[in-house]
Amino acid sequence: MSTNTKSFSSSSSEDDNELRRGPWTLEEDTLLIQYIARHGEGRWNLLANRAGLRRTGKSCRLRWLNYLKPDVKRGNLSPEEQLLILDLHSKWGNRWSKIAQYLPGRTDNEIKNYWRTRVQKQARHLKIDTNSTEFQNIIRCFWMPRLLQKIGDQNQSLPSHQNSIIAPPPLQPQFTVQGAVDMSGYVYNSDIEKQNTACILPSESPMEMSNTTQISEYYPSSPFGGPIVHHDHSVNNNGHDMEVFNLANSTPADNFYVPESESSWLDTDFSCSLWNMDELLRRC
DNA sequence: AAAGAGCTCAACCGCCCTAAG
DNA sequence: TCTTAGGGCGGTTGAGCTCTT
Secondary structure (H helix, E strand, C coil), X not given: CCHHHCCCXXXXXXXXXXXXXXXXXXXXXXXXXXXXXXXXXCCHHHXXXXXXXXXXXXXXXXXXXXXXXXXXXXXXXXHHHHHHHHHHHHHHCCCHHHHHCCCCCCCHHHHHHHHHHHHHHHHHHHCCCCCCHHHHHHHHHHHHHHHHHHHHHHHHCCXXXXXCCCCCCCCCCCCCCCCEECCCCCEECCCHHHCCCCCCCCCCXXXXXXXXXXXXXXXXXXXXXXXXXXXXXXXXXXXXXXEEEEECCCCHHHCEEXXXXXXXXXXXXXXXXXXXXXXXXXXX
């Protein structure tokens, strides 16, 4: 959206010394860009004066960083970026600027807006607090896997090399929990707080989930697009040590085999750190 | 076609931290 | 040590756009 088309609140009769507020004009943008091109960023109050802008230093800084800076990326967030935001927010909370450091070209303002308009909206619809364990589980169990599927779909158009990881089968909805439909099309339980489990369990699983050992092996989200119910070690035909990951509702043919030497790319708690997933997807 | 509701996102506010004097 | 200015950051607002009825 171009703010240059918005109405301007200041009148032509306003005091010349009065600071301007509201949408920036094309002329102001040009002044700011030209000044920074010549003198660089920083000392924003001084910059505002010397550039001839009747704006506060803060306003200039914000306009530059969030809109005018050449490397600012426009347009919708990609699934990868959305996934990273969800993952990093689960770790750091509302540390928007810190999260933005991991999304080149995206501003903290943009990420904050995404969180408030997309993520918080879902929580409101479900009447769940975004900081609650329930909502975190929904993100981990349904939203993130769905984004991973989208990323996988995108990557399927690329040449694949069946090397270290066996390509996953198309992710089918593995949960039959009754409830609302989230923005990614999955069905989840809107009354989740009534569940006693810490995470949403698949309704059907090839693994018996009742004993303590196997439940301790259950990870609701994984880089492979679904919950991991078991993992083990094996040796392949070439004599290489492999880690074997079993997903819910999978057959042995669907297992994911990751060389031991590569498994360090996985988070120990399978919390879907994007850098690890990115690397895994690249290697698929 | 019109009106109202809902959504998006640029911009502002106010608090906090840090460095310089 | 205290004061002050600059800058960073998270929260909030509201104009304009889009969607729905």
